[in-house]
Amino acid sequence: MIKVLSRAWGRLGAALFAVALGVAGFSGAARAELRIDITRGNVDPIPIAIPAFGGGDEQSSRVGADLAGVLQADLERSGLFRGIDPRAFIQSFASMQVQPRFPDWQAINAQGLVQGRAEVQADGRLRVEFRLWDVFSTQQLKAQAYVTEPGNWRRIAHIIADAVYERLTGESGYFDTxxxxxxxxxxxxxxxxxxxxxxxxxxxxxxxxxxxxxxxxxxxxxxxxxxxxxxxxxxxxxxxxxxxxxxxxxxxxxxxxxxxxxxxxxxxxxxxxxxxxxxxxxxxxxxxxxxxxxxxxxxxxxxxxxxxxxxxxxxxxxxxxxxxxxxxxxxxxxxxxxxxxxxxxxxxxxxxxxxxxxxxxxxxxxxxxxxxxxxxxxxxxxxxxxxxxxxxxxxxxxxxxxxxxxxxxxxxxxxxxxxxxxxxxxxxxxxxxxxxxxxxxxxxxxxxxx
Amino acid sequence: MNAPVPGTPEHFIANAKDRVFFAFDRSDLDESAVKTLMGQTAWLKTYPNTKVTVEGHADERGTREYNLALGERRANAVKQFLKAQGIADARVKVISYGKERPAVIGSNEYAWAQNRRAVTVVAK
CATH class of the missing domain: 2.120.10.30 (TolB, C-terminal domain)
Structure with a gap:
């Protein structure tokens, strides 16, 4: 199912399509789901791992790295998340089909993991896909894909930040603003x-x-x-x-x-x-x-x-x-x-x-x-x-x-x-x-x- | 140095005090303000073809929108005084700058007192 997320808006005029991906559970873990209570104040920021959204070619990889950076900066500014230094990452993702090796992410104490991929397609449009994982319960919490003009990559990062924020706090986000x-x-x-x-x-x-x-x-x-x-x-x-x-x-x-x-x-x-x-x-x-x-x-x-x-x-x-x-x-x-x-x-x-x-x-x-x-x-x-x-x-x-x-x-x-x-x-x-x-x-x- | 030409904005400044001051969050005219405005009235009666704009201002210790209203209220207090002295309504315009155009820079009592003002400006 494809829905149009945005209409023409300012100079980011291109239509943006979002595709909801199947949300799959990968274990029957009894562990409580990752959730952030933002009504409490002064919570310890949740450690989250956001590897660069790799792509098949140089342009895609560059967009993917920039996109992950904007996403991480959004989440960190909320005060609810702490991005983990990528140098600590053990696993790297060659494709979205690769499942996270959860022990590798648990070892660096990541609680959330955003696995993503950015690809500039043959038609020149940018396809971005992400999956949000709860590292300790090994559940996939959210997955979405977007197709848009490459110039919209920053908006995609903000939209993903809003999706992650909303999934983990239960409140709607405010990054695509x-x-x-x-x-x-x-x-x-x-x-x-x-x-x-x-x-x-x-x-x-x-x-x-x-x-x-x-x-x-x-x-x-x-x-x-x-x-x-x-x-x-x-x-x-x-x-x-x-x-x-x-x-x-x-x-x-x-x-x-x-x-x-x-x-x-x-x-x-x-x-x-x-x-x-x-x-x-x-x-x-x-x-x-x-x-x-x-x-x-x-x-x-x-x-x-x-x-x-x-x-x-x-x-x-x-x-x-x-x-x-x-x-x-x-x-x-x-x-x-x-x-x-x-x-x-x-x-x-x-x-x-x-x-x-x-x-x-x-x-x-x-x-x-x-x-x-x-x-x-x-x-x-x-x-x-x-x-x-x-x-x-x-x-x-x-x-x-x-x-x-x-x-x-x-x-x-x-x-x-x-x-x-x-x-x-x-x-x-x-x-x-x-x-x-x-x-x-x-x-x-x-x-x-x- | 040439003396200003009578009836000009420069002549007004040289012969009348151009501004009155207010207490915090107030727009009433004190004794000194009344004296200043009597001087302005005399000048305006001597040069009946002149027009003025009264610019109302506030200090920085208020919020922007409220201070816009307060500046208008101060400028209007001067306009009403001049009107009561017989200066025609049509000769006196008012404008408020709120806290946007301080005369004196500084976050201290002296600067605030200088900035809580209404300034009469003769049109060129």
Whole structure:
């Protein structure tokens, strides 16, 4: 059975086919299956062996080695896996028909083994096949084959990483995704900011704007074809749409005041944002098909940073209507407003998890900034990271990893003030820098690429 | 050195204070701000054909989106004051830069206080 996994998407336009292979058990081992509980936090990384995906010729072997490297790097960045040094490997695979000699892999304490093969076929297309083995129970846990254009090899690596992650954790993966963010350079007083996009692992990096206009807070549409963001184009700060394929930019609506803090609705048909006018900021939605505008809040306060719940029924936002910045939740029509943050400090930038179970936020307390999560009813607040300035969490599509930016303090001579992206697990462990070619802020994580 | 031509942006800077400052997360005008804005009002009445943009700013100790709103609120506080003094609405535009354009670099109280500001800029 062959199914089409992907439709045209950006420059990786080629169709991608996946073939589910038979999953065969090779023994009746009584041993418990390899499984990773990611809700615990700070687990010891699982040792996993990922030999180069060998191929029949030089080109295939090169692709196979690169592919295994990208796959291993993905899994290691999750903090759940530790790749075993290939120099320790005893067995090498001449073909997919060769069964693993499990004692050889047990001897180097590999718990998981990804056996794979990459082959550039006679028709020029790339065929990649992998099998995930539980080395100690000697079970095959997952097997899949893909046929695509050779240029898609990195995506295949990410898709396999997602498959391995999902099979071993029970959670969907987040490796076949992209990040849109603001690339920054120059002194703070004349900072140059550009829209930039890259794969989740930093590859295929591209600047989307040239830095002539100040741009802020990009967010993906669920279709991944569009980004909504804020731009000071022509000195008029407004919300814009950017089409990734065509590069076309379009101002969203004709609002009399500054529009900012945009975010797509989960179905992608609306953008929710703030408009500031006369000293007050209120929340509006705009239907992208009818261009109908709807006002959801109407107070003299600052109401901003709106974010839909994944079922579109509710909206989280922050407001100073109670005297200072706190988090509120309201129904999608603006009714039923309820404050949900009650801790000491200021709360901002609520972002609903794609799973619906948490709202991530930025908190300011005692002169420091924090990234935290709470349940949508405001209970269970947990702070995951802190610093002089950490801000703007965004969720991985599985709702188990967050990304945000961290800015260091600067001195009067302009030293410091560096801004970079970081990711962290929902458990509060595995905080790590996300590598970008220049300084970075305002990350937004894409959904899984369809 | 030539004296600035009356009615020009340079002349405004030389003859009126161009900015007012705010407390953390506040947009109310204190005594010193009122004095500054009275000076701006006098200049604007002397040169009635000029237009201004009030640029509202915040320090780096807030979140980006909230600070955009706060900057707009500060710029609007200045606009409303000028309006109350008889400066026509149409002469005063506002724009917020949030925390995007600090005047003074540094993560210290002095820099933050200098950056929590609304700056009146005369159109060329």
């Amino acid at each position: 992209r990040i849109v963010y603001i690339a920054e350079n120059g002194p703070a007083t004349k900072r140059i900011k550009r829209l930039a996009i890259m794969d989740q692992d930093g590859a295929n990096h591209r600047f989307l704007t040239d830095g002539a206009d100040l741009v802020l807070t990009p967010r993906f549409s669920p279709s991944l074809q569009e980004i909504t963001y804020m731009s000071y184009y022509n000195g008029v700060p407004r919300v814009y749409l950017y089409n990734i394929d065509s590069g076309k930019r379009e101002r969203l609506g004709d609002f009399p005041g500054m529009t900012f803090a945009p975010r797509f609705s989960p179905d992608g048909n609306r953008v929710i944002m703030s408009m500031a006018r006369g000293g007050s900021s209120d929340i509006y939605t705009m239907d992208l098909r009818t261009l109908e505008r709807r006002r959801l809040t109407n107070t003299p306060a600052i109401d901003t940073s709106p974010s839909y719940s994944p079922d579109s029924q509710r909206i989280a936002f922050n407001s100073d209507r109670g005297g200072n910045q706190q988090l509120y939740v309201m129904n999608a029509d603006g009714s039923g407003v309820r404050r949900i943050s009650h801790g000491a400090g200021l709360y901002a930038t609520p972002v609903w998890s794609p799973r619906g179970d948490y709202i991530a936020f930025t908190k300011i307390a005692q002169g420091r900034f924090f990234i935290g999560v709470m349940k949508p009813d405001g209970t269970g607040e947990r702070l995951l990271s802190d610093g002089y300035l950490v801000e703007g969490p965004t969720w991985a599509p599985n709702g188990r990893v967050l990304m945000y930016f961290r800015q260091t303090p600067s001195d009067s001579r302009g030293r410091g003030g560096d801004s970079y992206l970081y990711s962290i697990d929902l458990t509060g462990y595995n905080e790590r820098r996300v590598v970008t070619p220049v300084q970075a802020s305002d990350p937004a994580w894409s959904p899984l690429i369809p």
